[in-house]
Amino acid sequence: MKVLVDTSVWSSVLRRKTSSDDVITVEFRGLVEELRARMIGPIRQEILSGILTYSHFEVVRDHLRAFWDLDMITLDYERAAEFFNICRSKGIQGSNTDFLICAVSERHNVPIFTTDKDFEYFVRYLPIRLHRPE
Secondary structure, three states: OOEEEOHHHHHHHHOOOOOOOOHHHHHHHHHHHOOOEEEOHHHHHHHHOOOOOHHHHHHHHHHHOOOOEOOOOHHHHHHHHHHHHHHHHOOOOOOHHHHHHHHHHHHHOOOEEOOOOHHHHHHHHOOOOEOOOO
16 A cells, blocks of 8 residues: 655655664665655755755655656645635644645555644544554
8 A cells, every 4th residue: 555755754864864664764674675655846846845955856856756646636736725624614623735644645545654742633533534553
């Protein structure tokens, strides 16, 4: 099964904030080796934004090109807004990108792999699943 990998995981692994035997890194590598890791354009943009040197930007960009994006359609943006409103009515805040991730995840029926604790709140009210390392 495909897994939508959130920016928090990509950043952790790419910036080497974790050791190579960290559970997140090990799980990420497994998803990559099994060709199950997916992203969406906004995640790709978040990962690439803020890279200080162009040469490093090119290296990361070129590595990320090996990963497939899940397609996005107008319905995803509408659903993301709906998810934002649902969560806001429950007192839960999140970014537009977070809710877009949730909408794409729901439509493609794929779990989200994240270390962002906000998703623990979203999953209580939204029809999404989180991928847990085994």
